[in-house]
Amino acid sequence: MKVLLADDNQERADAVARRLSDAGIVEIVRVEPGQRLIDIVEAAKPDVLIVDMSRPDRDSLESIREVSAQAPIVLFVDRDDPGFMQDAIDAGVSSYNLMGSSIPDVKPIAQAAVAIFRRYRKVAEDLEKAENKLGERDIVQKAKARLMKERGMTEPQAHKYLRQTAMNQGKRIVDIAWNLLGGAGKES
Amino acid sequence: MATALTIGLLRLTDAAPVIVAYEHGLFAAHGVDVRLSVEPSWANVADKLTYGRLQAAVMLPPLAFAVSLGLRGAGTPLIVPMALSLGGNTVTVSCALAEALAPETGMDALAIGARLRAYRAGMDRPLRFAVVHSFSTHNLLLKYWLAASGLAQPADVEISVIPPAETVDALATGRIDGFCAGAPWGAVAAHAGVGRPLLPSTAIWSNHPEKCLAVSKAWADANPTALAGMMTALLEAARFCDAQGNAEEVAGILAQDRYLALDPAVIRDVLPTFFAGAANFPWKSHAGWFLQEMARWGLLPTEADRGAALGIYRPDLLRAVAEPAGISMPIGDTKQEGAHAGHWTVKAAQAPIQMGGDRFCDGAVFEF
Numbered sequence: 399m400k401v402l403l404a405d406d407n408q409e410r411a412d413a414v415a416r417r418l419s420d421a422g423i424v425e426i427v428r429v430e431p432g433q434r435l436i437d438i439v440e441a442a443k444p445d446v447l448i449v450d451m452s453r454p455d456r457d458s459l460e461s462i463r464e465v466s467a468q469a470p471i472v473l474f475v476d477r478d479d480p481g482f483m484q485d486a487i488d489a490g491v492s493s494y495n496l497m498g499s500s501i502p503d504v505k506p507i508a509q510a511a512v513a514i515f516r517r518y519r520k521v522a523e524d525l526e527k528a529e530n531k532l533g534e535r536d537i538v539q540k541a542k543a544r545l546m547k548e549r550g551m552t553e554p555q556a557h558k559y560l561r562q563t564a565m566n567q568g569k570r571i572v573d574i575a576w577n578l579l580g581g582a583g584k585e586s
Numbered sequence: 587m588a589t590a591l592t593i594g595l596l597r598l599t600d601a602a603p604v605i606v607a608y609e610h611g612l613f614a615a616h617g618v619d620v621r622l623s624v625e626p627s628w629a630n631v632a633d634k635l636t637y638g639r640l641q642a643a644v645m646l647p648p649l650a651f652a653v654s655l656g657l658r659g660a661g662t663p664l665i666v667p668m669a670l671s672l673g674g675n676t677v678t679v680s681c682a683l684a685e686a687l688a689p690e691t692g693m694d695a696l697a698i699g700a701r702l703r704a705y706r707a708g709m710d711r712p713l714r715f716a717v718v719h720s721f722s723t724h725n726l727l728l729k730y731w732l733a734a735s736g737l738a739q740p741a742d743v744e745i746s747v748i749p750p751a752e753t754v755d756a757l758a759t760g761r762i763d764g765f766c767a768g769a770p771w772g773a774v775a776a777h778a779g780v781g782r783p784l785l786p787s788t789a790i791w792s793n794h795p796e797k798c799l800a801v802s803k804a805w806a807d808a809n810p811t812a813l814a815g816m817m818t819a820l821l822e823a824a825r826f827c828d829a830q831g832n833a834e835e836v837a838g839i840l841a842q843d844r845y846l847a848l849d850p851a852v853i854r855d856v857l858p859t860f861f862a863g864a865a866n867f868p869w870k871s872h873a874g875w876f877l878q879e880m881a882r883w884g885l886l887p888t889e890a891d892r893g894a895a896l897g898i899y900r901p902d903l904l905r906a907v908a909e910p911a912g913i914s915m916p917i918g919d920t921k922q923e924g925a926h927a928g929h930w931t932v933k934a935a936q937a938p939i940q941m942g943g944d945r946f947c948d949g950a951v952f953e954f
Contacts, residue, residue, distance in 0.1 A: 436746075454749035456629040460658055461720045461747040474659040483660075484637045492633065543614035553610035554835075 399499065400425040401507060402444035404435050404453060410518050414448065417510045435459065439496070446475065446504050447494040448511045451487070459494065475501070475508045482509075489515035534572040541575030590619040591805065591812060594631045594643035597624060597846045598750075599769040600671040600797045600858050601644045602836055607823035609839050616815035624845065627749065628719045629658075635802060636662045642816065644670060645800035647876050648885070649721040653800070654898050655890055658721070663803035667903040668817055669872070670797040670824070672865045672942075674858025675724055675787035676772030677731075679764035680757050684782035695789040695947035699735025706742050713737075716748045716756060716765040723796055724766040724787070726879040731790040734948040757781045768796070769856035770848060777852060791924075793942040795872040796858060817907045821866060825913075828861035863942045864916055864932065866904060871920040871954040873899040878952070905935065914939055923952040 401423055405411040415426050427442045429435055436458040439447065449456055474483070475493040478501075486492060486508065493508040495501070538560065545556035560578075564571045595601040604622065607613055613620040623640060625631050632653050634640040647666065651657070654664045679687070687701045706713055715732075717725040729739060737743050748756055750771040756762045758780040765771075766787065775781035787794060799820065806813045827836050837854035840846050846853060859865050873896050880886035901919050908915045914936035921932065924946045931938045946952075 434748075451630055451633075452626050454626045454751060456627045457719045457749060458747040460629060478660070480637060480660075483633075484639070487633060487637055487639050492629070539608070539611050540614055543611035546611060547615055553612075556611070 399423055399446065399503065399507075400427065400442065400444045402427045402429065402439065402442055402447045404429040404438075404447065405450040406431050406453070407450065407518070410450075410514060413517075414511050414514045417514060418507060421506065421510060423507065436462070443497070445495070445497045445499045446507050447496055448507070449492050449494070450515075451490045451492050456492065475504050482512075485516070486512045489519050491515040537572055537579065538575045541578045544579065590621070591641040591809075591816070592621040592623050592639070593816075594623045594625050594634055594640040596626075596628070596631070596644070598644075598797075599840060599846070599853055599856060600674050600860075601845075602827045602840055602857065603670055603820050603823040603860055604644055605845055606827055606836060606839055607819045610823065610826070612819035612822050613816060616819045618812050618815040618819065620816065628722075632658060635664065635800065636660055638802070640802075641805040642799060642801040644797050646719065646722045647795060647798050647873070648723065648726060648880055649719060650798060650800040650898065651873075651877065651880065651886075651895055652721040655886075655895060657885070657887070657890075664800045664898060665803050665806055665900050665903070666798045666800055666868050666873075666898050667806070667813065667900045668799045668820065668866045669795050669868050670799055670820070670860065670866065672793045672796060672859040672863065673786065673788040674769050674796050674856070675727065675766055676769070676856075677728065677764060677766045677784045677787065678753070678757070678772040678775050678781040679784045680760070680762075680781055681779075683763050684784060687784070689784065695731055695785050696735060698785055699731060699737070699947075702732075703736050703742070706737060712740060713743045713764070714762045715743055715745050716753060716762045716767075717745055718750050718767050719747060721880075721885060723794065723876075724768070726876065726883070727787050727790045727794065728766040729883055730879065731785075731947055734946075754778050754780055769858065770846070770852050773852050773856050774848070777849075790947050792945045793859070793863060794944075795869070798868060813903070814907045817904065818911055821861075821908060821911060821913055824860040824866055827857065828859065828865075833857055859942075862940075864934075864939050866908075867916055868899045868901050868904060869916075869919065869921060869923075870896055870899050870901065871923050871952065874920070874954045875923055875952050909935060912936070920954045923954070924949070925951050 401418055403411055403414060418426055429438045435455045475495045489512045491511050495504050542556040545551045560571050560574050564574045593604055595604055608620060608622050628649055631643045635643055635653060650664050650666055653661045686705055689698045717728060732743050750767045753765045753771055754775050757775055772783050826832055833854050837850040840853050841848055841850035877892050877895055905915045914934040917933045917935060923944050926943045927945050928943045930941050932941050
C-alpha cells in the first residue's frame with residue numbers, strides 16, 4: 399500500500415505520516431511545497447491519496463481520467479459513507495482511492511488522516527472565535543438591512559449613515575450597528 | 587429568524603452578484619440568512635454541495651450536471667434555477683505565441699484558429715493549453731474552438747487542468763502555451779507581462795452562458811420561500827452589477843482581501859454581463875448544448891439520461907420570482923442557439939427583451 403500525502407502544512411503532514419507509519423504503512427510519499435500534485439500522482443502511482451482540501455490544485459485530480467493513458471480509477475474512499483465524508487470535509491481533508499484497493503484496506507488510512515486534520519482544525523477555530531470578526535460583520539449587515547427596509551435607504555446610504563454616525567460619536571461602526579439593532583442581532 | 591444557508595463561491599469576478607447581494611444586505615432584506623464560503627477549488631464546491639456543507643453555489647453548468655449525475659464520485663441532485671453571467675472568459679497565450687500569431691484587430695476566432703493550426707504544423711510537439719476544470723465552460727468552449735479550427739485533441743493540442751492562480755507561473759516557465767480561464771486571470775497574466783489575450787470566449791460563442799446558481803434540490807424542495815428570497819436578492823444584485831456607473835463600486839467590493847484580494851483596477855474592466863439580455867434566464871437550450879458537448883468529448887456516459895439532466899434547469903422557478911419583482915422573463919424555455927448574429931428581441935411575459943447575439947464561431951446552429 400503506497401500513500402501519497404499532499405499537505406503543505408509540514409507539522410500536520412509529519413503527524414499524519416507518523417500515524418500511518420505506526421499503523422504499518424511503509425510507503426509514504428510526500429508532495430513537497432512547489433511540486434505539482436498531478437505530476438507526483440502520475441509519477442508515484444499511489445494507491446491512496448490524502449489531500450489538504452485548501453489546496454487549489456485538487457481540481458487537477460478530476461482530470462486524471464482525461465489526461466492519463468493508464469486511466470486509474472479515482473474514487474473517493476468514503477463515497478458510500480456520507481457521515482464519514484462530512485467529518486472529513488469539516489476536518490478539511492479529502493481522500494482518493496486511485497488503484498481500486500479494497501475499501502477495508504483503505505478506510506483506516508483515511509480515518510487516521512481525518513483524526514489528525516480535525517485536531518489541527520480545532521486549534522484554528524478557537525483562534526477564529528477569539529477574533530470574532532465574522533460576528534461583527536454580520537451585525538453591520540443586519541443593521542444596514544434594517545436601515546434599508548425601515549428608512550428606505552440604499553445600501554451606500556446605509557453604509558454612509560453608519561460610518562458618519564460612528565465618526566461623529568467616536569465609536570466603531572459595529573458599536574453603532576449594535577445600538578441600532580437594540581442588541582437584537584447577536585443571538586440570531 | 588430567517589432560514590440559514592451557505593453559498594459557495596470562488597475568487598472570480600462572476601461571483602459578483604452573490605458578493606454584492608451579501609455586502610448590500612439584500613439577502614437579509616429578503617428574509618434569508620446567508621453565509622458566504624469562499625472556496626479554493628471547484629472540487630471543494632462540488633464536495634460540499636454533495637455532503638450538505640453548502641446549500642447553493644456559484645457554479646459551472648457542466649459541473650452542476652456532473653454533480654447531479656454522479657460523474658465525479660458520489661453526487662447529489664441539484665437544480666439550476668437561474669444563470670448568473672454571460673461571457674467573461676479569455677483565451678490567453680504566451681507572449682511568444684501571441685507574437686507568432688500576430689492577430690490583427692477584429693480578426694474572427696476561426697481566422698485566428700487557422701493561424702494557430704499553421705503554427706502547430708511547424709512544431710515538433712502538441713500545443714499545451716490549460717483550463718480550470720474538466721467539467722467547465724472553459725474546457726468545452728476551448729475544445730469547440732480548437733476543433734472548429736481543425737486542431738485535433740490531444741494530437742495537436744493537449745489540454746490540462748491547473749488552478750487559475752498558477753497560470754501566470756505556468757505561462758512564464760513555458761509549461762503551457764496558453765489557457766482559457768474566467769476573469770480576472772487573463773488580465774492578471776497580461777498585467778504580469780507573461781501573456782496576452784488572444785480572444786474572448788464570446789468570440790467562440792457570443793453571449794455564451796457562464797456561471798449559474800446551483801442549489802441542492804433537497805434544500806430547495808424543503809425551503810421554497812428562502813429559495814425565492816435568495817433568487818430575488820440575486821436578481822436585484824445582478825441588475826446593480828450591470829448598471830452603468832456601478833462598475834467602480836462592484837470592483838471595489840470584489841477586490842477586498844476576503845474575496846478576490848486583487849487590484850480593483852484589474853477587476854473593473856473585465857466584468858461580464860450579469861443582467862442584460864435575460865442573462866439570468868436558465869435556457870433549456872443552453873443546458874442542451876452543454877450536455878451535447880459533454881457527450882462529444884466523453885465527459886457524459888453514453889447511458890446518461892439527457893432528458894432527466896435537462897430537468898436540472900428550472901426556468902419556471904425564475905419566472906415565478908421575476909414576475910412579482912417586475913422583471914420581464916422570456917415566455918419560451920428554449921431559443922435557437924447560434925441563429926442570432928446580432929441584436930434581436932425575445933417574447934417575454936411583461937415587455938419584450940432586447941437580446942444580444944448568440945452566434946457560434948463556425949456559424950453552427952444548435953437545434954434543441
